[in-house]
Amino acid sequence: MTFSIVARSAGPDPETASWGVAVASKFLAVGSAVPAAVAQVGAIATQAHANVAYKGLALAHLDEGATAEVALQRLLEEDEGRDHRQVGIVDVEGNAASHTGSACLDWAGSVTGDGYAIQGNILTGEEVVSAMEAAFLASDPEAPLAQRLLAALEAGDRAGGDSRGRQSAAVLVVREGAGYGGMDDIEVDLRVDDHATPVEELQRLLGLNDLYLTASTEEEKVPMTPELREELEGIARAAGHRDLEGWVGAENYEMRVAEDLSWVDRRILAIARGEEAAQ
Template identity: 35%
Template sequence: MRITMLATVLALSITATPRTGQAQEPYAWRDSLVFHTFSIAAIDPRTGEVGVAVTTRVPCVGNGVPWVRKGVGAVATQASTRTEYGNELLDALARGESPEAALKRALAADSGFQSRQVAVISVDGRSAQHTGTGPNAWAGHRAGTNYVTQGNILVGPEVIEAVAKSFEASEGKPYHLADRLITALNAGFVLGGDKRHGLRTSAAVVVADARPGMSRRSDGQTANINVCENADPVGELRRIYDAVSQTLGYRTLEQFSGGDVYQLKVMLNALGFFKRGETITARGPDANLFTAETVAAVDAFRASDRMGTPAVGGSPAGLVDDETVTRLWAALERTGKATAVRQQLLDGTMIRR
């Protein structure tokens, strides 16, 4: 999503005629593009996914900071944002240039390099970063295996340290890259993130996947969520991601049809409450249907976990609310089956829109 703001001036006695051939520039573009912010750019070596997640205190950060290209890499260009860095650096990587050489050459040609913060990571995990002198507030960057994180005008270095720690903790776990990026971004956000305060805040995540059949788009994008303005932008980013991927827990289940119903069946099956001894497949004829058998399995689980059921406590038949989802995962953890279930559900919770 790209938003353009147009300014209209009404005058009673003045008529302005643009000069022939001169493009009219929206009023909001007359100042320099500034995204003081923090972000993470990363790759997943198992899948070849590349992505960026970012949040800031000004609107529509997704329109300027994150740049990704399937099979190539990812770029975050922020502070006094120069959007041209996105394609310039990705083009250089595509030609076989290293991130370090590409960034060094780009900065050398930029008279405003001291006001920039730029990070680039290639699909093979090599990376480079630059943080200029910038404004009088904490700014810095950090690189790790398969990721780079950076920020400016932050409450302190603990923000990007939290982002890094979260992303490192999810390495090798059965989660899609977009999911991991949002979680890592939130780890920095809850510590204060951007030092400034204001009502207009935004966040974005963009991920591309070069594997055939993983995206409906020719550019391979599997996730492109741009929360232009929200009181809780990272929380809204998570809500949208979970809703679009139909991740179990994004809605309260009673009797519905959808990908989250399939996930519920897999979890109940692993715990022995649904089709014990059978294998639950995503392509089955009733995989996404909340059938009477599913309702009975939910009620049996709730009864075993001492939760309310139609017979005990008067809860609706087959009720799957936030507490039920939490209890299901807790039961899977206790039985040592959580990781295997997450691995089975991985494809079923992916965005392909």
């Protein structure tokens, strides 16, 4: 009842590697059941007649040093319902493993490669996972993992996706220190629980996530000169805020403006000046 991709994206520095899952289904709130991931540990998708206990168990096995294949074997050997399960796992090094139980409903199957596992069941056909793999491999390996996962999910959706239709989609990506304020590892955690075009809606939400919940890069930071500070203070007060700091907090721009107001993100500056919409 689901198609998903589990993947690792290393980037130029292994310390900044990301792990993630993207999933779509004709199932309410698929993001509540299928994905799980921990930075510097790995990621898993559990689906078909999903055993949600797999999430914690798999991550525990991976955290103890098991490879994706070993973690998968341990899950299956302890589960009498293994023939009804579908699972994809990627470990800390990017090794991938996938399982499709013999009792999963057609079409069901998977494909794995270096750093990714793609799987689906009750699909329109094998072309769904093939399209997802092609899109993932064609994506820029240095692009944010969430974008690459969504490219694969969109390709699977266009290829037919879930044979029963569309309802929900989700993307979860983790990276060390990537969370709000740098306090956890959640880089992206978005869900569309019930929607006519959930994958398309998920892409829209990812754009908002980038604006509000992603820290500015050094290239995006504009130094706050006295002149710029005066300009932004005027814009903030004209909009009804007490001052610039109040505007930042009220508009949820904490990840895009320095706490000490020493810099402002160039995109936030464009929004303030009315040169770009905030979506």
